[in-house]
Amino acid sequence: MSTTTESPKPLTKKDLTADHPTWCPGCGDFAVLATFFKVLEKLQIPHEKICTIAGIGCSSRFPYFVNGHGVHFIHGRALPFATGVSLSRPDLHVFAFGGDGDGYSIGGNHLDHAARKNVNLTYIVMDNFVYGLTKKQTSPTSPKGFKSKTDPTGAIDQPINPMKKLVYGGASFVARTHATQVKHMMEVFERAILHPGFSVVEVLSECVIFYPGAFDDGNPRKGGTFDLIEEKKWDNSPEDAERHDVSDENEAYRLASLQYPGKFGVFYETDRPTKNQLEQVWIDSTREKVGDASAVDLLSSRFASMK
Amino acid sequence: MSTTTESPKPLTKKDLTADHPTWCPGCGDFAVLATFFKVLEKLQIPHEKICTIAGIGCSSRFPYFVNGHGVHFIHGRALPFATGVSLSRPDLHVFAFGGDGDGYSIGGNHLDHAARKNVNLTYIVMDNFVYGLTKKQTSPTSPKGFKSKTDPTGAIDQPINPMKKLVYGGASFVARTHATQVKHMMEVFERAILHPGFSVVEVLSECVIFYPGAFDDGNPRKGGTFDLIEEKKWDNSPEDAERHDVSDENEAYRLASLQYPGKFGVFYETDRPTKNQLEQVWIDSTREKVGDASAVDLLSSRFASMK
Amino acid sequence: MSPSATSDSPELAASPASSGVTELQNAVIRFAGNSQDGIQTIGGLLARLAGRSSREVMTYMTIPSTISGGPSIFQVHLGSGEVLSAGDESDFLFAFYQHSYDSHIGSLRPGGICIYDTDNVQEVKSDLDALHVGIPITSATVEALGGSSRERGKNLFALGLVTQIFKLNKEKVIGLVSKQFGGKNEDVLRNAMLAFDAGFAYPVGDLLKVEYELQQGRGSAVDKVTTDGNTAMVLGLLAGGVRYGAAYPITPWSTIMEQLRVELPKYGGLFVQAEDELAAVAMALGFAYSGHVSVTGSSGPGLSLKMEALSYATMAELPLVVINVQRGGPSTGLPTSVEQSDLMQAIYGSHGDCPRIVLAPKNVADCFYIAVEACELARKYSCPVFVLTDMALASRIEAFEQPDLAALVHEPVLDLSPRGEEFKPYPLDGLTRHAAPGSPMTAGKYPVVTGLEHDEWGHPSANPGIHQKMTERRREKIKAFGATLPKPEIYGDASGEALIVGWGSTWGPIREAVERLRAAGRQVGCIHLRHLNPMPNGMEEIFASYANVLVVEMNDEGLYGQGQLATLLRARHCDPKIRSICKTDGLNYRVRDIVSRVEAAIAG
Amino acid sequence: MSPSATSDSPELAASPASSGVTELQNAVIRFAGNSQDGIQTIGGLLARLAGRSSREVMTYMTIPSTISGGPSIFQVHLGSGEVLSAGDESDFLFAFYQHSYDSHIGSLRPGGICIYDTDNVQEVKSDLDALHVGIPITSATVEALGGSSRERGKNLFALGLVTQIFKLNKEKVIGLVSKQFGGKNEDVLRNAMLAFDAGFAYPVGDLLKVEYELQQGRGSAVDKVTTDGNTAMVLGLLAGGVRYGAAYPITPWSTIMEQLRVELPKYGGLFVQAEDELAAVAMALGFAYSGHVSVTGSSGPGLSLKMEALSYATMAELPLVVINVQRGGPSTGLPTSVEQSDLMQAIYGSHGDCPRIVLAPKNVADCFYIAVEACELARKYSCPVFVLTDMALASRIEAFEQPDLAALVHEPVLDLSPRGEEFKPYPLDGLTRHAAPGSPMTAGKYPVVTGLEHDEWGHPSANPGIHQKMTERRREKIKAFGATLPKPEIYGDASGEALIVGWGSTWGPIREAVERLRAAGRQVGCIHLRHLNPMPNGMEEIFASYANVLVVEMNDEGLYGQGQLATLLRARHCDPKIRSICKTDGLNYRVRDIVSRVEAAIAG
Numbered sequence A, B: 001m002s003t004t005t006e007s008p009k010p011l012t013k014k015d016l017t018a019d020h021p022t023w024c025p026g027c028g029d030f031a032v033l034a035t036f037f038k039v040l041e042k043l044q045i046p047h048e049k050i051c052t053i054a055g056i057g058c059s060s061r062f063p064y065f066v067n068g069h070g071v072h073f074i075h076g077r078a079l080p081f082a083t084g085v086s087l088s089r090p091d092l093h094v095f096a097f098g099g100d101g102d103g104y105s106i107g108g109n110h111l112d113h114a115a116r117k118n119v120n121l122t123y124i125v126m127d128n129f130v131y132g133l134t135k136k137q138t139s140p141t142s143p144k145g146f147k148s149k150t151d152p153t154g155a156i157d158q159p160i161n162p163m164k165k166l167v168y169g170g171a172s173f174v175a176r177t178h179a180t181q182v183k184h185m186m187e188v189f190e191r192a193i194l195h196p197g198f199s200v201v202e203v204l205s206e207c208v209i210f211y212p213g214a215f216d217d218g219n220p221r222k223g224g225t226f227d228l229i230e231e232k233k234w235d236n237s238p239e240d241a242e243r244h245d246v247s248d249e250n251e252a253y254r255l256a257s258l259q260y261p262g263k264f265g266v267f268y269e270t271d272r273p274t275k276n277q278l279e280q281v282w283i284d285s286t287r288e289k290v291g292d293a294s295a296v297d298l299l300s301s302r303f304a305s306m307k
Numbered sequence C, D: 001m002s003p004s005a006t007s008d009s010p011e012l013a014a015s016p017a018s019s020g021v022t023e024l025q026n027a028v029i030r031f032a033g034n035s036q037d038g039i040q041t042i043g044g045l046l047a048r049l050a051g052r053s054s055r056e057v058m059t060y061m062t063i064p065s066t067i068s069g070g071p072s073i074f075q076v077h078l079g080s081g082e083v084l085s086a087g088d089e090s091d092f093l094f095a096f097y098q099h100s101y102d103s104h105i106g107s108l109r110p111g112g113i114c115i116y117d118t119d120n121v122q123e124v125k126s127d128l129d130a131l132h133v134g135i136p137i138t139s140a141t142v143e144a145l146g147g148s149s150r151e152r153g154k155n156l157f158a159l160g161l162v163t164q165i166f167k168l169n170k171e172k173v174i175g176l177v178s179k180q181f182g183g184k185n186e187d188v189l190r191n192a193m194l195a196f197d198a199g200f201a202y203p204v205g206d207l208l209k210v211e212y213e214l215q216q217g218r219g220s221a222v223d224k225v226t227t228d229g230n231t232a233m234v235l236g237l238l239a240g241g242v243r244y245g246a247a248y249p250i251t252p253w254s255t256i257m258e259q260l261r262v263e264l265p266k267y268g269g270l271f272v273q274a275e276d277e278l279a280a281v282a283m284a285l286g287f288a289y290s291g292h293v294s295v296t297g298s299s300g301p302g303l304s305l306k307m308e309a310l311s312y313a314t315m316a317e318l319p320l321v322v323i324n325v326q327r328g329g330p331s332t333g334l335p336t337s338v339e340q341s342d343l344m345q346a347i348y349g350s351h352g353d354c355p356r357i358v359l360a361p362k363n364v365a366d367c368f369y370i371a372v373e374a375c376e377l378a379r380k381y382s383c384p385v386f387v388l389t390d391m392a393l394a395s396r397i398e399a400f401e402q403p404d405l406a407a408l409v410h411e412p413v414l415d416l417s418p419r420g421e422e423f424k425p426y427p428l429d430g431l432t433r434h435a436a437p438g439s440p441m442t443a444g445k446y447p448v449v450t451g452l453e454h455d456e457w458g459h460p461s462a463n464p465g466i467h468q469k470m471t472e473r474r475r476e477k478i479k480a481f482g483a484t485l486p487k488p489e490i491y492g493d494a495s496g497e498a499l500i501v502g503w504g505s506t507w508g509p510i511r512e513a514v515e516r517l518r519a520a521g522r523q524v525g526c527i528h529l530r531h532l533n534p535m536p537n538g539m540e541e542i543f544a545s546y547a548n549v550l551v552v553e554m555n556d557e558g559l560y561g562q563g564q565l566a567t568l569l570r571a572r573h574c575d576p577k578i579r580s581i582c583k584t585d586g587l588n589y590r591v592r593d594i595v596s597r598v599e600a601a602i603a604g
């Protein structure tokens, strides 16, 4: 997505703020929202071009809290809805938001297919390793042993690895950050938004009610380490050989295999044609072929051919 | 799945043959069926313990052609159905069959979740890179440029890479073979069936009607190459260093990235507890805790506690 | 094939015209062979020819149940008058194989003519009341083509025979053949013409004993459009202003999506093949939210998968056309048979009180018109609009007059005008008007479209009063549309022994049944509902004029003896006269079945 | 809170007993605070106490709309006679905060008593016909606990007050408190008792002016079971023989699946949390196919997602219990409000002719019994059986007699016996009997279970006759079950001005309304349908005895003025007397609303 700066008066956080979030005090999602506002302020996307779309979950209430065109859709289907918006409205900046349940459980297939098609939009997942809104059931990212209402003696299924899912799926920008690391979150959000194609940011965002402390390991203030991916600078230095080449899919996959809390930053980034572009090429060449005919003309000649 | 050999009279291909397949003459799926029969003959699984389950598609008609307990379910949901069978009936040998549309498009999410949970069953995908039964629409494995009824000027979306999907997803046995390579198919099927856990074989199986010649590149008889994965023998030889360690997930992923037709054989194999085992441990310990009480006893004491 | 308007009269060609040639008003010709033989192709050509000869036509075909092909038929009912059904029985049977002969000789009416391929049919039932005409179709074709071993061309040989027998306009036929095969390589067209000419020249006259001539139609001299229902639907959607849509393939819906995928880019639009039906309806709603009237569709199983998102469409009030090409159910059921068993689901399939508009086309031309109407309604009422077509209409070919495109075609314009202070997407006193994303909100407050209950501004609210009011609002707008519907027109007697009520693809056979019943002295009329939800008002007045109200449907009689439309009518009108004539054999109604069941119902 | 059986009588405590103590037959106590205050806990304890005092009880609670909590109420209706509703109005209101007071003082009936926390409530409406009693609940509790700053314990202080005011059996209350808090660390129980004692000892007597005593119940001396509807449903499923199931979480269904997940391993079974509702129903069908009666469930949106697989369940004839805990719709609608708007979907939601059994429990105890019955029916008729419960029943607490477990509990046995030559899973002359996988087929031919139409052996067949016969077969078995249902019992007058017809959770309020109407001189009766599809036969005879048949439902009146059950009844019986009393405000019916609307309907 590219930014435009033709908006007459600058867009401020105040313009972007809608209702006061209904999240629990301390919920990690507040920081995600605040950061999103900051990035929008910086990028100065025209107000009316901002479109946020979500499924169902605590995190999926996001659109209510952003004062922009918004959609609170059904559980798990935010991405195909957003695909419809993105493909038919190249003028908009389309953002999808959701949680681990919405995105990796019920919505898991749509994520893979939106990724391989490289639909032009930015998707931010607030992963809290639990179903928040429905009050503490095991989510596909809940670690083994996590005690929930559906796994009272501890979760037994191997969780999904979201970074692997995104890398394998073909998302053209894949990053990971932490809701307590606002500066990093800002950087990553901005890069995701500026990336042309399907960009995804996985944010570890704590549910203070149903999974407090889940991400302390990635939070230096709570004694954890926030270990950043060092990206290649292509400066031919010996250090650079050790750094991560974000265009290397196999390396990105290997990075995703690291043990929790793992690394943060951009895992993968590539520039390949979006579905939007590819379909537009077809549309344009077809329109050219029919000489930009009107609907009446097109239909008339079609009917004539059936006589 | 382990085999048992306690069946009184040996099970023959004849016993296993049901209706004559309704597939088109020359369809790759015939060879898959014949090979399946051969492996069952070899393994001598008791007849009544064979249970084949499929969704919808040409390939998904498989259960009709196997004379065993069978299920022709709905499109895309064979795996969760088979999960129900596998989890509640440890005595059975559960097989799921399907096509690329059934398994990677509508059913793609179930595949990921069955894989991560490591449900004990064997899944064979007959991938023909096209929707056969509905007569030539683009499938999630159709290569770019493939002309179908829904992509008359050639498919534009990047296809799914099934091997990556299976490796990322956590299937504990992942292999790839070719319907014209019967010997290889047999080996791979046998290993998949003997593997304890979620084992998947992707078979390139030509649709002679809607995508003839799709797999010639992998068929030496048609001038292609059938390039096998050499697996490590752990013999400390220098050659062995070059060979593939099937337990190395990152290597398996790298192998999956090779350009078409790529490699055939076992990409990944690991031994981790199945969901069946893990749930059974919980069930057994719970039963022990309640002293193997009868339902009436359990309910009586529960009611007593609510007074 | 009889001088009367119906194809069911007891005798063949009772009245040779003065010229010694028997003039036919109607002829039902059944080609029975294998799906690989190209019988659909010549059937289609005959239908097209009818359209060009101001004749009416209706076709009927079967699809083999295996992908590899197999036995298949194509039946063409040609008529110079109104053609309302594909014909209960055939007047002429072309049997290409022994199995074709065995399976279809029973469909030939007494006194009919069976032309069979002596190269493949060994045994015929010579004791039947039928004229058997053996012709070595295969070898004559091979000979004509100079020894082609692939047995191609038998269909064109047969077309040549038909052109000869019925004295069809040879030039027109050749024109159509050239159009059909001209695009391919030269050999193909040359071979086609060789086979056609051989059939046309084959000395069949003596064998038939009588000469036939199919009357020219009485209608306008303008060439008619000849096409099938799914294609007509596609054209109606394009005319109605649909530019975006998404779906997943399934038989018999697929040919609609395939055509939309090809056609929409010509109009600057796009159709997307989604990964499944859940994604498809979500994408289509994304298009609708973006400011377009959009379309999704499927058949039976795929519709069930869309029920959750369609509930959202009602709640959020988004303009979406939903097409269901019905087939035999439940579950995968009978994927290539016709049935009308998804009406209740269209109305009641989603959770919650979910009022939505449901329409059904009555014939191929109406597939076009109803699609146009569906788009208009979705736009006007900002809601999901269902169209229930079916397997029979999907593949049936009919000829009809070209619609007035200049008057009907809607060129959509995206409205991104700024909205002011007063903007309310869900006003309690008006229809929903969304501000599509991209519209500046001059008062600075942007709307969120939600599936939660909400107030006039779209804010979620669990306030009891609001839910009650908004539920009413969603219901009342559909009722308001219902109030605009004219009372259905009665065909036949305006009062009498029985009113037949139908919907969907049974329109033709029901009308023909009314004609026959009246010809037999019965006082009957019929109405055909194109609007199933809401239904038009005032029908009780129509019902009052008849002793019986008989609802003819292709679905099951249910637990209490009533089909789906009958259930709806009884619930609304509480009139015990309303009874059902149902069936679920996966076949179109034969006119004579309707006649006899109506007779029985009148009798008691 | 009155000597009469209804809680709606105009005056408070009109007849002090001779002892100077006012004997109460009923009392409706509403606790209004925040969801964090533990008012559900003491409400639950009071309900449990009622069960131990052969009293009847019904509770009602609201759930805050945000996860972080917020205003919430818990209402307990205690009675020595029959308690049929949670009470239209409260006799006693405990208001913990100003917002609690402001929102709920309106629910206090004239002459009622409001006890409020003077630490948090600044302003009371002194001009109301109510006795205001201010007590420093917060500071008294903090004091009692020795200065705890966390404000915990106010609920137990209030429980102490209630025990004191209503002269409840203190030992029993303390027993229950110990049971509730005893498991945790010692401090917790000690603090709880400190707070309780402080409330119990608080000098409230003078403030109230009158002494109250809640009568002992008249019922058996046996302790009753006290629980909510979702828990009763879980226990019914266990008793009915369910050992396997799968689902996906959604409010208010989740607590059923959470309990099943915990309970089933005790019985050697298993409940699986699936990745979505599509997988859940497929897994559940996998369990069913494997030889078990299995269960899946959800609420509104999740049910819509299951419609395709449920169509398969009808076609393949697999035994599956499907539970829908209804909430406000459409779409995500009102997730924590009650509604009965999924009845039509339960019957008609899937594509194709898809007959299935639909049941609905009438109260908490019936959640147990209907679950047992659902399992039996699924087993006997080998088909999907829907149970429509709702948000109100899900969380409502009632006391009821322990069911006769020895007679009801079904211990399932897996039947893997060999099947012989004669085995036909779908016999035209009998009920479906599947051979579960693992069963040897002695004739060597194994069955395939399919969603395609099939013959008696289960082989797919597109034969028209077979589809017709099998459609009949699937319908007739459901009809056969319908024929076994007894005519519904009439409560109240067996003939007269109006028959009220209800279903589901409105049973209590409707019965109470009948009592009040009769007390007011009206001739009315009611029937309550627990079997919605098929419905019992012979209801027309009942209807014939009344001038009006009024169907009370919590759903919309639809396009033609009728709610969902009314639509079904009118379609079946074609009786225009059948009319609807509907509402969609997401709240339970208040008895007085039913009374007034029935009065209005009788009047014309």
Ligand SMILES: Cc1ncc(C[n+]2csc(CCOP(=O)(O)OP(=O)(O)O)c2C)c(N)n1
Pocket: A056, A057, A058, A059, A060, A074, A075, A098, A099, A100, A101, A102, A103, A126, A128, A130, A131, A132, A133, A134, A139, D248, D249, D250, D251, D277, D301, D302, D305, D332
């Ligand atoms: C079809 C459907 N199924 C289930 C639900 C219930 N539901 C709402 S949100 C949710 C999960 C939320 O988890 P997540 O996406 O991780 O979001 P969080 O609340 O943790 O931010 C579920 C199961 C629903 N609304 N719709």
Ligand SMILES: Cc1ncc(C[n+]2csc(CCOP(=O)(O)OP(=O)(O)O)c2C)c(N)n1
Pocket: B056, B057, B058, B059, B060, B074, B075, B098, B099, B100, B101, B102, B103, B126, B128, B130, B131, B132, B133, B134, B139, C248, C249, C250, C251, C277, C301, C302, C305, C332
């Ligand atoms: C819910 C639903 N959607 C769509 C269909 C139609 N359908 C049947 S098979 C199929 C795809 C088949 O492709 P694949 O799985 O690759 O199998 P193949 O025929 O190629 O072996 C589709 C779209 C269906 N039966 N049900």
Ligand code: SF4
Pocket: A022, A023, A024, A026, A027, A028, A029, A058, A059, A128, A132, A133, A206, A207, A208, A209, A210, D067, D068
């Ligand atoms: S429940 Fe958890 S995820 Fe939801 S708002 Fe509260 S803290 Fe956030």
Ligand code: SF4
Pocket: B022, B023, B024, B026, B027, B028, B029, B058, B059, B128, B132, B133, B206, B207, B208, B209, B210, C067, C068
């Ligand atoms: S259509 Fe293709 S996949 Fe299907 S049976 Fe024929 S050859 Fe096989």
Ligand SMILES: [Mg+2]
Pocket: A057, A099, A100, A101, A126, A127, A128, A129, A130, A131, A132, A139
């Ligand atoms: Mg979450």
Ligand SMILES: [Mg+2]
Pocket: B057, B099, B100, B101, B126, B127, B128, B129, B130, B131, B132, B139
């Ligand atoms: Mg395929």
